[in-house]
Amino acid sequence: MTTLPPLSIEVTPTLIVSTxxxxxxxxxxxxxxxxxxxxxxxxxxxxxxxTTGLVQRYVTDWAGPSAVVRSISLRLGVPCxxxxxxxxxxxxxxxxxxxxxGTNSLGAHVTAEVTLA
Amino acid sequence: xxxxLEETDRLKALGWCGERVARDPVNQPMxxxxxxxxxxxxxxxxxxxxxxxxxxxxxxxxxxxxxxPDDPLHAMSAVLDEAGFTSVVAxxxxxxxxxxxxxxxxxxxxxxxxDVVGPKKTSLGVGWFVTTESxxxxxxxxxxxxxxxxxxxxxxxxxxxxxxxxxxxxxxxAFFWEGTAAGQLRIQRCEACGRxxxxxxxxxxxxxxxxxxxxxxxxxxxxxSYVVHHHPPVPGKRLPFVxxxxxxxxxxxxxxEFLGESVEIGRPVRCTFVRVGxxxxxxWEAAA
Amino acid sequence: xxxxxxGIGATxxxxxxxxxxxxxxxxxxxxxLADAGLSPSDVDGLxxxxxxxxxxxxxxxxxxxxxxxxxxxxxxxGGAACATVQQAAMAVATGAAxxxxxxxxxxxxxxxxxxxxxxxxxxxxxxxGVDNGWHYPMGLGTPAATVAxxxxxxxxxxxxxxxxxxxxxVADRRHAATNPNAWFYGRPITLDDHxxxxxxxxxxxxxxxxxxxxxxxxxVVTSLERARDLAQRPAVVRAAAQGSGPDQYVMxxxxxxxxxxxxxxxxxxxxxxxxxxxxxxxxxVAVLYDHFTPYVLMQLEELGFCERGAAKxxxxxxxxxxxxxxxxxxxxxxxxxxxxxxxNGIAEAVRQVRGTAVxxxxxxxxxxxxxxxxxxxxxxxxxxx
Numbered sequence: 175m176t177t178l179p180p181l182s183i184e185v186t187p188t189l190i191v192s193t194x195x196x197x198x199x200x201x202x203x204x205x206x207x208x209x210x211x212x213x214x215x216x217x218x219x220x221x222x223x224x225t226t227g228l229v230q231r232y233v234t235d236w237a238g239p240s241a242v243v244r245s246i247s248l249r250l251g252v253p254c255x256x257x258x259x260x261x262x263x264x265x266x267x268x269x270x271x272x273x274x275x276g277t278n279s280l281g282a283h284v285t286a287e288v289t290l291a
Numbered sequence: 292x293x294x295x296l297e298e299t300d301r302l303k304a305l306g307w308c309g310e311r312v313a314r315d316p317v318n319q320p321m322x323x324x325x326x327x328x329x330x331x332x333x334x335x336x337x338x339x340x341x342x343x344x345x346x347x348x349x350x351x352x353x354x355x356x357x358x359x360p361d362d363p364l365h366a367m368s369a370v371l372d373e374a375g376f377t378s379v380v381a382x383x384x385x386x387x388x389x390x391x392x393x394x395x396x397x398x399x400x401x402x403x404x405x406d407v408v409g410p411k412k413t414s415l416g417v418g419w420f421v422t423t424e425s426x427x428x429x430x431x432x433x434x435x436x437x438x439x440x441x442x443x444x445x446x447x448x449x450x451x452x453x454x455x456x457x458x459x460x461x462x463x464x465a466f467f468w469e470g471t472a473a474g475q476l477r478i479q480r481c482e483a484c485g486r487x488x489x490x491x492x493x494x495x496x497x498x499x500x501x502x503x504x505x506x507x508x509x510x511x512x513x514x515x516s517y518v519v520h521h522h523p524p525v526p527g528k529r530l531p532f533v534x535x536x537x538x539x540x541x542x543x544x545x546x547x548e549f550l551g552e553s554v555e556i557g558r559p560v561r562c563t564f565v566r567v568g569x570x571x572x573x574x575w576e577a578a579a
Numbered sequence: 580x581x582x583x584x585x586g587i588g589a590t591x592x593x594x595x596x597x598x599x600x601x602x603x604x605x606x607x608x609x610x611x612l613a614d615a616g617l618s619p620s621d622v623d624g625l626x627x628x629x630x631x632x633x634x635x636x637x638x639x640x641x642x643x644x645x646x647x648x649x650x651x652x653x654x655x656x657g658g659a660a661c662a663t664v665q666q667a668a669m670a671v672a673t674g675a676a677x678x679x680x681x682x683x684x685x686x687x688x689x690x691x692x693x694x695x696x697x698x699x700x701x702x703x704x705x706x707x708g709v710d711n712g713w714h715y716p717m718g719l720g721t722p723a724a725t726v727a728x729x730x731x732x733x734x735x736x737x738x739x740x741x742x743x744x745x746x747x748x749v750a751d752r753r754h755a756a757t758n759p760n761a762w763f764y765g766r767p768i769t770l771d772d773h774x775x776x777x778x779x780x781x782x783x784x785x786x787x788x789x790x791x792x793x794x795x796x797x798x799v800v801t802s803l804e805r806a807r808d809l810a811q812r813p814a815v816v817r818a819a820a821q822g823s824g825p826d827q828y829v830m831x832x833x834x835x836x837x838x839x840x841x842x843x844x845x846x847x848x849x850x851x852x853x854x855x856x857x858x859x860x861x862x863x864v865a866v867l868y869d870h871f872t873p874y875v876l877m878q879l880e881e882l883g884f885c886e887r888g889a890a891k892x893x894x895x896x897x898x899x900x901x902x903x904x905x906x907x908x909x910x911x912x913x914x915x916x917x918x919x920x921x922x923n924g925i926a927e928a929v930r931q932v933r934g935t936a937v938x939x940x941x942x943x944x945x946x947x948x949x950x951x952x953x954x955x956x957x958x959x960x961x962x963x964x
Binding site for chain 1: 324325327329334345354384386388527550552565566568
């Protein structure tokens with residue numbers, strides 16, 4: 175079975191804030207640590223649009239620029255807080271389907287299926 | 292509960308609603324911001340093609356969102372809030388892209404409530420799964436769809452999610468954890484007789500000296516033994532996971548999670564560090 | 580040694596006792612005294628495990644023991660089992676006490692389960708807490724996982740397989756199947772059942788792991804002289820020993836030269852043979868601590884029943900089953916009868932010596948008992964008085 179080379183991303187506060195803004199997601203839990211803590215979170219955390227974007231990047235980095243992404247299906251798990259290392263692993267489950275798992279120290283942050291055309 | 296079901300029926304009957312037009316057409320500066328933040332170097336995104344996963348970005352409601360009473364997710368959430376299901380967590384997001392989007396296209400999104408299921412017992416507490424569908428249009432042409440599911444739940448009084456375990460540090464072992472924080476795998480060395488030792492302690496078992504230093508290991512070793520842990524759950528770990536006992540050429544063994552794919556005794560590994568609760572724990576990955 | 584076990588008592592073994600651990604302790608102590616033909620006022624010593632949740636004075640209060648001249652606790656989990664009897668025998672020998680009751684009571688299934696990750700153990704502000712800091716945070720935090728690490732290395736060095744471990748479970752469950760007090764009474768397993776059971780911590784499967792049980796066992800020790808006047812045939816303590824080995828840790832002695840032995844059990848074994856003036860070939864029945872099957876194989880080697888690495892061959896033809904060369908755990912052990920931290924094994928050894936066991940080995944003259952493995956441990960040799 176083909177596996178994708180793992181990719182580890184340091185989830186810095188800068189990454190969380192810059193991606194939140196670039197995805198036009200202004201919810202305070204993605205940029206204001208005090209607000210995030212007040213709402214019961216440990217720290218600011220990645221938004222879903224970014225998780226989707228990173229999953230897409232992980233697969234297209236491997237598949238090359240000619241690949242066309244048809245769909246991305248995410249199951250969301252534990253949050254990805256600032257300070258975590260998010261490690262993506264992937265395997266090819268059929269001709270056009272790649273299963274991707276993104277884990278951090280708390281467990282699985284995302285389990286995804288990406289379909290290429 | 293009947294109120295939740297009534298509102299579900301009402302909102303489902305409305306069908307597609309909550310139309311929203313993108314603030315800006317698909318444009319290169321916003322794509323540039325996005326790829327810069329994501330670290331995505333795909334060449335097509337520099338030349339007028341939008342990343343597929345960016346579709347939702349175009350129709351985000353922005354910094355000062357206008358009230359949108361006919362948005363089905365918003366309306367359903369309000370009813371569940373009233374019923375005490377005040378917490379929310381997203382569980383699923385499935386996006387399908389019919390075609391690539393190009394700079395200049397102006398998108399519109401419409402949504403509908405597709406399902407409300409509950410009450411369900413979950414690990415977080417009792418709650419309702421709310422599923423909505425969205426379709427993006429360029430003109431009249433549908434270009435992408437999304438299924439989005441959230442869990443609206445009543446938090447359990449003691450939903451004490453097990454936090455990961457961190458090491459107890461003593462005066463004798465602090466140097467080790469200071470080392471891992473600096474990206475070093477430190478092995479205790481007796482200043483008197485030079486003996487290396489791990490795990491470290493306050494007195495050299497060979498010569499009795501209490502003056503301790505350390506050497507920094509190259510961090511390259513081989514798997515001496517390992518465990519694949521399946522049960523029971525371990526705080527902070529996703530099952531199954533592998534823990535390896537690694538023998539270093541310095542003559543000591545160090546234990547850590549094995550992060551690679553296939554493990555076997557004798558396999559060359561190198562040290563890395565994983566951050567857990569303010570500590571940097573030694574871990575192992577397969578050496579090339 | 581001039582001490583003997585004169586009484587044994589136990590509660591039923593279950594998954595939910597429905598009563599406090601203190602009540603279980605008190606019931607077992609009373610049962611053991613009744614078995615011995617003694618009354619609470621005869622008792623002047625109590626010994627238990629450091630892990631036991633019932634204070635000696637609380638047990639004394641409930642049972643109606645008026646005063647104590649000796650009380651003591653042994654550390655290191657199940658490694659304490661046989662050492663409680665050693666403590667009692669030493670107390671009797673020195674005159675510190677005349678009648679000492681050893682007890683262990685636990686709601687290990689319905690209450691605090693040892694098989695789960697113990698955050699308390701991992702965060703204790705003690706040298707043991709610091710020791711655990713090299714393992715628990717990395718995810719090695721259950722007894723099964725700690726044993727699995729040694730078992731994997733053992734398989735690698737000696738070519739043992741999961742099926743070899745499984746033969747221990749099959750023997751235990753065969754014995755439990757004919758023991759009405761065993762949880763798995765009437766429920767033997769095959770090697771195929773073992774091989775089909777799910778992974779817990781590879782290379783350990785579910786059926787390599789002992790049960791989790793609620794229950795209590797108590798053992799009455801007094802001088803051999805006094806024993807001769809009591810109700811039961813005395814089980815003489817021919818040898819009793821504790822042991823810890825080089826670079827010893829609790830369940831994680833991973834930094835020694837060799838991971839495939841149990842040197843602390845070797846320390847115990849050498850003392851036992853010397854004290855009793857006998858060797859492995861003189862043992863008629865062995866009650867070997869069996870919280871996890873691989874350590875039964877290692878014990879057979881460490882105690883000298885076979886060469887290093889040869890336990891898989893030693894047991895291959897059913898040697899450890901009833902009727903074999905060395906019947907092991909005729910009561911079903913902790914995999915089959917119950918997990919009372921090794922104390923039910925001592926009670927079985929006493930029954931074998933008395934000739935009253937349900938799966939009696941004919942003419943059992945020397946019965947070996949061992950305590951917890953992977954930890955500082957202890958052992959006994961009992962013989963008919």
